[in-house]
Every structure is written in structure tokens, then in C-alpha cells.
Amino acid sequence: MRLYPHLALVKDVPMTNPARxxxxxxxxxxxxxxxxxxxxxxxxxxxxxxxxxxxxxxxxGKTVMGLSILGLASSAFHLRGEIVFEGRNxxxxxxxxxxxxxxxxxxxxxxxxMVTLDPxxxxxxQICETLRTHFKLARKEAREQAIDALAQVGIPAPxxxxxxxxxxxxxxxxxxxxxxxxxxxxxxLIIADEPTTALDVTVQAQITNLLVELSEKHGTALLxxxxxxxxxxxxxxxxxxxxxxxxxxxxxIDDFLARPLHPYSSGLLRSLPRMSKRKTALPSIPGxxxxxxxxxxxxxxxxxxxLAQAPCKxxxxxxxxxxxxxxxxxxxxxLMLPGVLN
Amino acid sequence: xxxxxxxxxxxxxxHFPTKRRGRTVKAVDGVTFDIEPSTTLSIIGESGSxxxxxxxALVCLTxxxxxxxxHDGTDPFRLGRSALRRHRRDYQxxxxxxxxxxxxxxTILESVREPLDIVxxxxxxxxxxxxxxxxxxxxxxxxxxxxxxxxxxxxxxxxxxIARALTTRPKVxxxxxxxxxxxxxxxxxxxxxxxxxQRDFGLTYVxxxxxxxxxxxxxxxxxxxxxxxxxxxxxxxxxxxTPLHPYTRALLSAEPExxxxxxRENNRIVxxxxxxxxxxxxxxxxxxxxxxxxQARCSKDAPDFRQLxxxxxxxxxxxxxxxxxxxxxxQAGPAERAGQRQACE
Ligand SMILES: Nc1ncnc2c1ncn2[C@@H]1O[C@H](COP(=O)(O)OP(=O)(O)OP(=O)(O)O)[C@@H](O)[C@H]1O
Ligand SMILES: Nc1ncnc2c1ncn2[C@@H]1O[C@H](COP(=O)(O)OP(=O)(O)OP(=O)(O)O)[C@@H](O)[C@H]1O
Ligand code: SF4
Ligand SMILES: [Mg+2]
Ligand SMILES: [Mg+2]
Numbered sequence: 001m002r003l004y005p006h007l008a009l010v011k012d013v014p015m016t017n018p019a020r021x022x023x024x025x026x027x028x029x030x031x032x033x034x035x036x037x038x039x040x041x042x043x044x045x046x047x048x049x050x051x052x053x054x055x056x057x058x059x060x061g062k063t064v065m066g067l068s069i070l071g072l073a074s075s076a077f078h079l080r081g082e083i084v085f086e087g088r089n090x091x092x093x094x095x096x097x098x099x100x101x102x103x104x105x106x107x108x109x110x111x112x113x114m115v116t117l118d119p120x121x122x123x124x125x126q127i128c129e130t131l132r133t134h135f136k137l138a139r140k141e142a143r144e145q146a147i148d149a150l151a152q153v154g155i156p157a158p159x160x161x162x163x164x165x166x167x168x169x170x171x172x173x174x175x176x177x178x179x180x181x182x183x184x185x186x187x188x189l190i191i192a193d194e195p196t197t198a199l200d201v202t203v204q205a206q207i208t209n210l211l212v213e214l215s216e217k218h219g220t221a222l223l224x225x226x227x228x229x230x231x232x233x234x235x236x237x238x239x240x241x242x243x244x245x246x247x248x249x250x251x252x253i254d255d256f257l258a259r260p261l262h263p264y265s266s267g268l269l270r271s272l273p274r275m276s277k278r279k280t281a282l283p284s285i286p287g288x289x290x291x292x293x294x295x296x297x298x299x300x301x302x303x304x305x306x307l308a309q310a311p312c313k314x315x316x317x318x319x320x321x322x323x324x325x326x327x328x329x330x331x332x333x334x335l336m337l338p339g340v341l342n
Numbered sequence: 343x344x345x346x347x348x349x350x351x352x353x354x355x356x357h358f359p360t361k362r363r364g365r366t367v368k369a370v371d372g373v374t375f376d377i378e379p380s381t382t383l384s385i386i387g388e389s390g391s392x393x394x395x396x397x398x399a400l401v402c403l404t405x406x407x408x409x410x411x412x413h414d415g416t417d418p419f420r421l422g423r424s425a426l427r428r429h430r431r432d433y434q435x436x437x438x439x440x441x442x443x444x445x446x447x448x449t450i451l452e453s454v455r456e457p458l459d460i461v462x463x464x465x466x467x468x469x470x471x472x473x474x475x476x477x478x479x480x481x482x483x484x485x486x487x488x489x490x491x492x493x494x495x496x497x498x499x500x501x502x503x504i505a506r507a508l509t510t511r512p513k514v515x516x517x518x519x520x521x522x523x524x525x526x527x528x529x530x531x532x533x534x535x536x537x538x539x540q541r542d543f544g545l546t547y548v549x550x551x552x553x554x555x556x557x558x559x560x561x562x563x564x565x566x567x568x569x570x571x572x573x574x575x576x577x578x579x580x581x582x583x584t585p586l587h588p589y590t591r592a593l594l595s596a597e598p599e600x601x602x603x604x605x606r607e608n609n610r611i612v613x614x615x616x617x618x619x620x621x622x623x624x625x626x627x628x629x630x631x632x633x634x635x636x637q638a639r640c641s642k643d644a645p646d647f648r649q650l651x652x653x654x655x656x657x658x659x660x661x662x663x664x665x666x667x668x669x670x671x672x673q674a675g676p677a678e679r680a681g682q683r684q685a686c687e
Contacts, residue, residue, distance in 0.1 A: 058497025058528050111496045111523070156390075157619040163361070171438045171519070172389025194496070197522045198438060200389045200552045201596040202613055208598075227497075227525045228553075230598030233606070254602035271530040272600060273559035278579070281537070282559070284530035288481040340600055
């Protein structure tokens with residue numbers, strides 16, 4: 001089904017081969033906090049070598065989702081559903097087995113480097129620690145690999161920087177040190193939570209190229225949480241949009257940018273600053289995300305959606321919309337929402 | 343009458359000691375510029391080039407190793423302790439890392455109210471009301487006001503920080519990567535808020551950002567930093583449209599575009615070579631080790647940071663040449679260039 005003629009310009013996105021078994025499958029995951037759902041029936045999957053972007057409103061649950069996969073979400077959250085990684089449900093995995101998965105098979109690059117990096121150990125000590133937890137390595141070897149890992153993420157003079165403490169590095173270097181730790185064990189899945197937020201665009205390009213290269217060469221899967229739609233466009237094959245704890249759209253990246261199907265997705269694209277409209281007010285979606293107490297029973301975006309109608313008062317779930325695409329909006333096929341091209 | 347610059351930076355250097363004796367990190371290494379009141383200056387540039395360090399120096403959180411930072415013509419470090427404390431209220435910084443900036447033992451509301459509590463000029467009920475109002479403006483629901491920082495998402499914490507910095511309504515506000523952690527819709531709301539406050543109260547902003555689209559949108563002027571120095575500075579449109587330093591060109595070309603793959607231009611200038619260390623920056627032009635345009639003289643003499651046109655500063659031997667080329671290109675194909683722009687719209 002081609003709903004959008006101007007997309008003839010756009011070359012077809014390679015869709016994930018349906019025969020390729022998913023490496024990670026998130027099934028109906030809910031995370032509740034005092035009886036209210038912070039995540040609600042989240043479903044998506046990632047195959048080996050696939051790069052999936054996650055975008056969404058600040059506070060919609062992206063980080064909680066990423067942390068839940070690794071069993072690191074705050075104990076305040078009660079998790080339900082299944083997170084299947086290579087046939088095992090990670091939510092049922094004993095703590096000891098989970099420790100083996102963490103860092104070795106799945107690793108995470110966190111949003112806030114200062115929270116994860118330990119201020120009392122040098123960068124080098126922290127990389128060596130990760131390496132030596134999972135591999136039998138002599139101190140000297142581990143140190144060499146650590147320097148290597150720092151060089152890979154583009155830290156200048158790595159042999160000298162390896163002995164620096166986190167506070168001696170610039171924001172971007174700290175972030176790269178974190179990435180070096182995450183890559184050190186060559187995991188199968190990397191969850192990157194805004195990994196390039198603090199980096200300038202040339203270093204950012206270097207890091208995203210590195211991640212793309214890893215996924216192409218070694219089949220590393222990537223779950224890329226970010227607010228930067230340009231980075232998603234250049235790095236990922238597919239994208240899910242989250243709003244208030246739910247996935248509202250799941251689409252190939254080019255389709256999404258040219259013709260978003262969910263009003264929230266379209267609102268995001270319209271908020272991008274553009275050269276031509278310098279110094280004018282940017283269109284932002286009015287209102288704010290509902291808190292758990294205010295959560296509407298129907299479509300969670302309904303109170304802020306300018307296109308809402310009576311049927312939107314019913315709960316919306318993520319349903320197929322054409323090939324390899326899903327959306328949680330009952331009006332999607334009547335609407336022609338603007339994307340980045342119009 | 344010409345108003346005095348609100349902030350005047352002269353040959354500023356900030357060096358940090360390293361473990362090895364005699365070696366220093368030259369985080370900021372000779373920067374001179376002025377900031378006019380009620381304008382917005384964006385500082386973009388390489389990670390580790392000294393942007394945050396410069397930002398801290400602008401609000402006197404870091405002492406210059408050499409050179410000066412003047413506020414309204416006076417050196418704040420010459421003020422007595424209590425005068426300096428009062429002075430600082432007018433020169434505020436929002437930190438790059440929101441988590442490090444909030445006190446983990448204070449609730450969100452307390453954090454935002456704290457600057458007003460310290461000043462202590464108005465009754466508590468009013469302070470609470472002001473804090474509530476600002477939190478609402480940055481989109482933090484009342485239900486979150488009694489929470490602690492660790493119970494918020496990254497973007498929520500960042501917005502709390504923004505609200506906190508705005509409570510005392512400083513004259514100069516340095517924003518270090520403050521919108522990077524926000525989704526684009528919330529970002530749009532915050533940028534609009536910054537603009538409204540500037541219009542109403544005449545604030546002066548320094549935005550440190552790596553998002554070139556954001557820099558172009560909000561700023562009057564853009565300065566580009568590389569290894570502790572400014573390499574280019576000028577009006578936002580001018581720098582964006584006709585960058586005159588090879589580093590600026592590389593930076594602009596590396597900006598990821600939110601466009602479908604078939605429409606993205608693949609003309610990225612990839613910089614070769616390792617990023618030099620600010621401990622031992624290259625001699626002569628600091629960019630020559632990675633510069634696609636470098637010639638023999640670039641490794642011999644340092645180019646001056648000079649004014650090519652009013653307000654347009656560049657430090658490259660070939661800036662005049664590039665300006666001429668750009669002029670020709672502009673004459674040759676304005677239609678073509680307009681077409682390219684439209685593709686992004
Ligand atoms: N430890 C906690 N206790 C209580 N609430 C929490 C806790 N951690 C997160 N939350 C809440 O859960 C929701 C989801 O948070 P999460 O960090 O996943 O958001 P996010 O999508 O990553 O946002 P951002 O883009 O701002 O990083 C938020 O509303 C947040 O306030
Ligand atoms: N307290 C310190 N001690 C030693 N070196 C420091 C200190 N603070 C900063 N540096 C060094 O100074 C240089 C400039 O750092 P700064 O944080 O200003 O960079 P930046 O341009 O803000 O980078 P980013 O975009 O990555 O945040 C870096 O090499 C950094 O490691
Ligand atoms: S002076 Fe030379 S090395 Fe420096 S930026 Fe210009 S061309 Fe490149
Ligand atoms: Mg997050
Ligand atoms: Mg910085």
C-alpha cells in the first residue's frame with residue numbers, strides 16, 4: 001500500500017526479514033509504580049544486526065524501558081510481561097545469570113555519564129574492571145585493551161588519559177569513556193541511551209559510524225534512545241515512537257520522516273528548528289504529558305491532540321498499518337499528517 | 343552613545359595542571375570577544391575544546407590563568423566576598439550535567455525555590471508561588487514537585503534546572519547544553535520560553551550547544567571553538583550560510599539531517615587524523631593537522647583571528663580566499679542554493 005505518492009522519491013527501506021528470528025523481544029511489558037503504569041503494554045523486537053531507534057516525549061519511559069531489559073530499573077517499579085533475549089525471559093532470570101548477561105551480552109551506554117562513572121576510580125581502572133569481570137585477563141593485558149578501547153572512541157592521547165579521573169575529562173570525553181566501557185566486551189546488543197547528546201557533531205558522527213560498523217560487521221543489535229531525529233535518520237533502520245509509556249508508532253525510518261502516521265510523531269517533526277524560521281516561535285505541542293494520576297482511559301495523547309474525535313476516547317492499541325508498520329491511532333488512515341518534507 | 347559591552351573577555355587563558363609536572367591542559371587559550379546586552383551568543387565546537395570552561399569563566403566560577411573577564415567594565419574577582427556573592431546572582435550558569443547540579447536531598451520545589459530562599463526578600467508563600475509558576479512553564483506537573491531528583495527522567499531534571507536558574511532572573515545566563523536532553527517538542531517550548539523572557543526582561547544568553555539547528559534558530563551571533571581558541575565568529579546567518587573556516591565547514595557538513603535517506607546530501611567533510619590533545623596543541627594553526635585545506639604555511643605561522651567584515655572574525659590564512667569563492671558561488675547559483683534549502687523544509 002502506498003499512501004504517499006511523493007515517497008516515490010525515496011528508496012525502499014530494507015525491512016527486517018521476517019524470517020530472521022528476533023534477538024530481543026519485548027512482549028506486553030508493563031512497569032507500574034504504586035498501581036499506575038509508567039510503561040503500558042510495550043511491544044517491539046530487535047533482530048541481530050538491526051538498529052532500532054526510540055524517540056519520545058521526555059519522561060515517557062524510554063530509560064525505564066532500557067534499564068528494565070538489563071534488570072536495572074529501580075525496585076520501585078513492578079514489571080510484568082516478558083523480555084525474551086535469545087529464548088530466555090530476562091524478567092525471570094536469577095540475579096547471578098543476569099550479571100553474566102549484563103555487560104557481556106547486553107551492555108548499556110547511560111544517559112548520564114557522571115552517575116555511572118565512579119568518581120574515585122580512573123577511567124582505565126573502570127574499563128579494566130569490566131573486562132576482568134567477564135574475561136580472564138592479566139592486569140597488563142586489560143590495561144592495553146582499555147587504552148585500545150579509548151582510542152577506538154576517539155579520545156586523544158589515550159595512553160595518558162587512561163589514568164584520568166572522570167572529573168578531569170570534558171563532558172564529551174566522559175561520554176566516550178562510557179561508550180568505551182560498553183564496547184569493551186563486544187556485546188550482542190547495545191542499549192544506547194542518548195549516547196551522543198553531549199558530543200559535537202563530528203565526534204557524534206564518529207561514534208554513530210562506529211556503532212553502525214559494529215552492527216554491520218559483527219551483527220551487534222542496537223537499541224538507540226535519542227531525541228535527535230537527524231541521528232536516528234542516519235543511524236537506524238527502524239524507529240519506535242513512545243508517548244506516555246506506550247509505543248504509538250513503529251515504522252521504517254524513511255516512511256516515518258516522510259509520512260508519520262501518529263499525530264504525536266507528526267508534532268515532533270514539526271517542532272524541529274528550521275533555518276528559514278529563525279528567531280520565530282517554534283511550533284511545540286501544547287500542554288504537557290499527563291501524570292499517572294491524570295492518565296486518560298482512552299488514547300493517552302487525546303487531551304493534547306488537535307485531531308481528536310469521539311472514538312479517541314477508547315483505549316488505542318498498536319495495530320498494523322500497512323506493511324511492516326504499526327500505529328496506535330484510530331484515525332490514522334483518514335489523516336494526512338505532515339512530515340519533514342511538508 | 344554606544345553601550346558598554348555587558349561582558350568583555352580579553353586574552354583569556356585557563357590552564358589546568360596535569361599529573362606530570364610542567365604540563366598543563368590549555369582548556370581556554372587566548373580568547374577575546376564582547377557580548378552585547380540582550381543578545382544571544384552561541385558557542386559551538388569540538389568536544390573538549392573548552393566551551394564549558396569558558397562558560398564557567400564568563401560567570402566567574404573559574405579564575406582566569408591569564409587575561410580578564412569584565413562584567414559591565416569591572417573585574418568581579420576584585421570585588422569583596424559578599425559583593426561577589428551578590429554579583430553572582432546576576433551571572434548564572436545552567437550546567438551541562440543536570441544530575442550533578444541538583445541537590446539530591448532537596449525536593450524539586452525546594453531546589454527551584456532555593457535561590458529565592460537565599461535572597462530572602464519575599465514571603466515564603468510568594469516564593470512558592472513563583473517556583474510553582476516557573477515549573478509549570480517548563481512543563482513539570484505539580485505531581486512531581488515533591489519528588490527528589492533521582493525520581494525524575496533526564497529531561498525532567500534538566501527542566502528543573504532551567505526553572506531554578508530563571509527564578510532570580512539573572513542578567514547573563516550561560517546555558518551549557520541545556521536542551522540536548524529534551525525531546526524536540528519540549529525543546530521547542532523551552533526555546534520559546536527563553537525567547538519570551540529575553541523579550542520581556544532583556545536577558546543576555548550564551549548558549550553552548552552542539553545542535554547547529556538550535557544555535558542557528560536562537561542566536562544573534564555564533565562563535566566556533568577549536569582547541570581552546572575561537573576560529574570563527576559572526577552573525578548566525580552569515581556563519582551558517584558562508585562558513586569561512588575549514589573547521590566550521592567540516593562541523594556544518596557533519597550535522598545529521600532528519601531527512602529520508604534518498605534526500606540526504608552526502609557531502610560530509612570527514613576530518614582525518616587524531617584530535618590533538620589540549621596538553622600539546624599543534625604549533626602554528628591549531629587545525630593544520632586535520633585541515634583539508636592546509637598548506638605548508640599553516641604549520642609555520644599561526645593565522646591571526648581577524649575581522650574580515652564588520653562583526654565577522656576568522657582565523658584562517660585562506661579566509662579572504664574563501665570569502666571570494668563564496669561570493670562567486672552565491673552569484674553563480676542562488677536558485678540552486680535556494681533549492682537545497684527548500685529540500686530541508
Ligand atoms: N526511581 C523513580 N521513582 C519514581 N519515578 C521515576 C523513577 N525513575 C523514573 N521515574 C518516572 O518514570 C517516568 C519515565 O522516566 P524515564 O526516565 O524512563 O523517562 P525518559 O523517557 O527516559 O525521559 P527523558 O527523555 O527525559 O530521559 C518519568 O515520569 C519519571 O519521572
Ligand atoms: N578540572 C579540570 N582539570 C583538568 N582538566 C580539565 C578540567 N576541566 C576541564 N579540563 C580539560 O579541559 C579541556 C576542555 O574541557 P571543557 O569541559 O571546557 O570542554 P567542552 O568544550 O565543554 O567539551 P564538551 O563539548 O565535551 O563538553 C578538556 O581537555 C578537559 O579534559
Ligand atoms: S589556516 Fe590552514 S590549517 Fe588552518 S584552518 Fe586555514 S587552511 Fe586549515
Ligand atoms: Mg531518559
Ligand atoms: Mg562541555
